[in-house]
Amino acid sequence: MMVSMEPATVYRGATRRYLSRRAAERSFAKAAFMKLCECEPPIHADRYPGATCWYHSLPTVAAERAIDIYTERFVKAGREPSGEDVEALIDEISDSEAGENDG
Numbered sequence: 001m002m003v004s005m006e007p008a009t010v011y012r013g014a015t016r017r018y019l020s021r022r023a024a025e026r027s028f029a030k031a032a033f034m035k036l037c038e039c040e041p042p043i044h045a046d047r048y049p050g051a052t053c054w055y056h057s058l059p060t061v062a063a064e065r066a067i068d069i070y071t072e073r074f075v076k077a078g079r080e081p082s083g084e085d086v087e088a089l090i091d092e093i094s095d096s097e098a099g100e101n102d103g
């Protein structure tokens with residue numbers, strides 16, 4: 001087996017390069033949520049986990065939905081979200097999570 005080279009288009013995301021536009025676009029949403037991360041470090045070698053932030057306590061499906069919404073609304077639109085925009089998005093996801101937990 002031989003290593004070969006081929007030219008490829010790469011897309012620059014928030015912190016690195018990606019082979020798909022979609023992955024690059026989504027990286028901006030993930031980076032934005034990571035900036036909001038307020039997870040507390042675990043205390044005493046993981047035996048007492050610290051508090052988990054909004055984003056990291058979301059089930060995977062909801063986190064993916066938050067990333068999708070952020071990507072559509074801000075990254076693809078080329079619009080820098082205000083703090084209020086992000087809070088509205090968080091409320092939207094939190095509300096739908098609460099709704100799903102009811103049923």
Ligand SMILES: [Zn+2]
Nearest residue numbers: 037039053056
């Ligand atoms: Zn977090």
